[in-house]
Amino acid sequence: MELLFVHGALVRDGAWWWQPTADLLHETTGIRSRSLALPSCGEAEPTQTGSGTPAGGLVEDAAALRRALDDVDPDGGVILVGHSYGGTVIAEAGHHPAVRHLVLVSSYLPAVGQAQATIMSGESDPVAIADHGDGTLGVSGYDADSFGARFLQDADRATQQAAWERVTTQSAAAFVTPTTEAGWQGVDSTAIVCADDRSTSVALQREHAARATRSVELPTGHHPFITRPDLVVEQLTALLG
8 A cells, every 4th residue: 555645736846745744654554655746836747846837737637646546556556645736636537446545635526527716716715826927826925924824824934934935836727627527436535624724714625525435624724744744644544444
């Protein structure tokens, strides 16, 4: 069994975001993790961790996920973890025989035909996003302090700064392309609702979590795999029983 992490929107370097949980998970279970590089965030190659030019949108991200799943040992399978926008990528990638469980962290289980922008359109306090006029989007009006307060209020200052350094532009096509698949349907899934999330509303999280096999609420901000890896590993370990 291995674990594959699909990070959220407008950031790069999924391995960095997942590392606290990856380390603890490997220490306690022996399971190794890897993170998907998203073309829409300028991570065109699986080995690329630096920011680059966004190459495609949701369709290309889903294709990258399918290629990564094709590399999984079919006898062991994979726990597939999606954070925020990562859940939409999982949905669009469709069903894959390597997937044993889905874990959706402050994430989405969209119906066929829903675009990321549509999912987010009902938020009462949406994250400010700017259209750069070149086919890309980026967060707007934030600096390291305000970004940390919104997305990682339960992390220390150094972690907030490191997170800010990994914010990037993303292809608009990641947000406006409707899904054509619902890869979460018919797959055992756990939705983690982050009760202190200041980015994605708890109401929207719960709406999507209701579509999962089961759900659990954790007392964390938007990134529990950074701030409370112990709680995330507890949920992952329960899937191994």
